Amino acid sequence: MTWAATVYTLFPAMFPGPLGHSLAGKAHDQGRWSLEVRDIRDAASDKHRTVDDTPFGGGAGMVMRPDVLDAAIGPDDERPLIYLSPRGPALTQSRVRALAAGPGLRLLCGRYEGVDQRLLDARNAEEVSIGDYVLSGGELPALVLLDSCVRLLPGVMGAAASADEESFSAGLLEYPQYTRPADWRGRVVPEILLSGHHAAIAAWRRQQAEELTQRRRPDLWQARPVATPHGLGAGRAVTQPIERTTR
Numbered sequence: 001m002t003w004a005a006t007v008y009t010l011f012p013a014m015f016p017g018p019l020g021h022s023l024a025g026k027a028h029d030q031g032r033w034s035l036e037v038r039d040i041r042d043a044a045s046d047k048h049r050t051v052d053d054t055p056f057g058g059g060a061g062m063v064m065r066p067d068v069l070d071a072a073i074g075p076d077d078e079r080p081l082i083y084l085s086p087r088g089p090a091l092t093q094s095r096v097r098a099l100a101a102g103p104g105l106r107l108l109c110g111r112y113e114g115v116d117q118r119l120l121d122a123r124n125a126e127e128v129s130i131g132d133y134v135l136s137g138g139e140l141p142a143l144v145l146l147d148s149c150v151r152l153l154p155g156v157m158g159a160a161a162s163a164d165e166e167s168f169s170a171g172l173l174e175y176p177q178y179t180r181p182a183d184w185r186g187r188v189v190p191e192i193l194l195s196g197h198h199a200a201i202a203a204w205r206r207q208q209a210e211e212l213t214q215r216r217r218p219d220l221w222q223a224r225p226v227a228t229p230h231g232l233g234a235g236r237a238v239t240q241p242i243e244r245t246t247r
């Protein structure tokens, strides 16, 4: 079954944007995912096609009307409705994996000061943030979320570029990557990578990934799954801090 995305937006021309290119564009052309873009303004009922109004209680800006959004979204289906919002929990790779494994997504892109709370409550919308900063609309976050999901769909990345060793896959950042030339302006590739010794290379990469994660993202390091006698637990270091080799 095709993974199906529907986007509700006041700026339909912003889609598919970057998702029409590269991996996502090719996967779309191959029918691995579909994209439907609905213009929220089409659901407005007055001659000015009004979608927003002033906030009750006063304050700056405008708020998107619940009745118009409700009509734009139409009947619910089995796909989660996600409202891109700086107030939501930050998007994580594990949430992306879960969403990519489902039937698809419905994405509501806010504008102005956001969306009337009653619409979010009535539709049981999940709020998702792409970071602790405020953008002018939900369209870029929707593209980010879609890209992160689509690349994980079966057959999209292919065997050569597996997601298994990427950043966050085991609660770690990815190890540093190198390619030709082996010596570039006197900067040489770590000797181990030229050894052909697969087990030693895997151990080196793991060590580098752990070191990077400890140094750059102590929050991830503390929360990563670790082996215990009872299976996987979280947050207890089993590896000693590693000597720093990568910035």
Ligand code: SAM
Residues within 6 Å of the ligand: 083, 084, 085, 086, 087, 108, 109, 110, 111, 112, 113, 114, 115, 128, 129, 130, 131, 132, 133, 134, 135, 136, 137, 138, 139, 141
């Ligand atoms: N008044 C809102 C607040 O302070 O939380 C911000 C509204 S913002 C100007 C307009 C829209 O951009 C939001 O409704 C949301 O859809 C989107 N948006 C802005 N920043 C975002 C972020 N970090 N993650 C996800 N969506 C975001």
